[in-house]
Every structure is written in C-alpha cells, then in structure tokens.
Amino acid sequence: MTASRQQGAQPAGRRIAGHAQDDHIADPYQRQRKLHEPTACPDCGAIFHQGRWQWGDTPEGAESEACPACRRIADDLPAGIVTLAGAYVAGHRDEILGLARRQEELEKPEHPLNRIMRVKEEAGAIEIATTDIHLPRRIGEALHHAFGGELALDYEPDGYFLRARWSRD
Numbered sequence: 774m775t776a777s778r779q780q781g782a783q784p785a786g787r788r789i790a791g792h793a794q795d796d797h798i799a800d801p802y803q804r805q806r807k808l809h810e811p812t813a814c815p816d817c818g819a820i821f822h823q824g825r826w827q828w829g830d831t832p833e834g835a836e837s838e839a840c841p842a843c844r845r846i847a848d849d850l851p852a853g854i855v856t857l858a859g860a861y862v863a864g865h866r867d868e869i870l871g872l873a874r875r876q877e878e879l880e881k882p883e884h885p886l887n888r889i890m891r892v893k894e895e896a897g898a899i900e901i902a903t904t905d906i907h908l909p910r911r912i913g914e915a916l917h918h919a920f921g922g923e924l925a926l927d928y929e930p931d932g933y934f935l936r937a938r939w940s941r942d
Contacts, residue, residue: 800852800905800933802841814840816847819885826885842886842904851890851902853909853935858898861922861941866899872919873901873912880908906935913937 812821813835819826819842826840845852855873862869870892880887890902903909910926917924922941928934 800841802845802852804841808838809836811835812838814838814843816840816843817885828882828885840886842888845904846888846890849890851904852933853903853906853937855901855903855909855912855937855939856898857901857916857939859922859940859942861920862899863897865920869916869920870899872915876912876915877908880911906933909935909937913939 807824808821810822810824811832811834813819813831814821814826815837816839818828818831819840820829820831820835821827821838821840822829822832826842839847857869873892874889877887877889884905884907887905887908888903889908890904893900893902901909901912903912906928913924913926916922916939920941922939925938927936927938929936
C-alpha cells in the first residue's frame, strides 16, 4: 500500500485519527453553531442528540434540519472518492462493489454521516463517492486486504477531502 501520509499499525476494527483530525481540518458541512437537541434530519431520519448525529426514533417536538450527509448528497459534493481500476475490477465487479457496500453497512450504525453517495462506472473504472473521508479509506483498505493490488490514499492538503485509488490488473 502506498499513501501520501503513512499511518502506524492499528488494531483490527478500530479507527485511528485521520489527516483531517491531525491538522484540525473541519468538514465544511458541519454546522459552526450547536444544533438544538433533539434535531431530526427530514431526509434520512438521523437524530442530533447528545452532541452527535445518531440513529433512533424521532422524539416528539424535535426540530427539523438536514444532516451534513444529506446536505452533501443534495449538493452532490462528496468528501471522498474511491476510484477502482484495472482488469481485475471488470471481472469481479459485483464482488468488489459488495465489499464496498459491506464496509458502509459496518460503518453506518455508529456513524450515520458516513455513507456512499453514488457509484459511477465509466471507461473501465468505478468511482464511489462518499459523504466523509473515513469510509473511502475503509473501503480501500478492505479491497487491498481482500484482493491485493495497489492502494493510494491522497488527502487534500488544505481541505476535508480524500481520494483513494485502488487498482489491480
């Protein structure tokens, strides 16, 4: 695996602080003001409660405001892109996309803002757009672990964006 910024070893299943946390780069889709609690997203049903977005039943009297993930989806501005390329991708498309969706399923229960926005296929490559910078890394590392190949992680130096590229011929 190659990366523009090397990471140390981490225990399986545990997320370590990424580039954005190290440099105190904030997601521009996070509100600068504290939301009233509870607040419910009218699009996905996530609830802002106890200082964070989480899944749950919408409490009576909850305010309504779109969560950062739904706002990104509406604006079509991903925080991360995973590009999959190489001869192996064409022959194993369903298996690869299944693994990517499984990573989203594993992430989403605890982190409702971490979602796949869209999957686009063109010119022999697949592009997966996400609402955060953690899911692309997780998808890329899972592909690298399961199928080998080459993985590159490129964080935008002055912003909240990750481009992950995985390829195998």
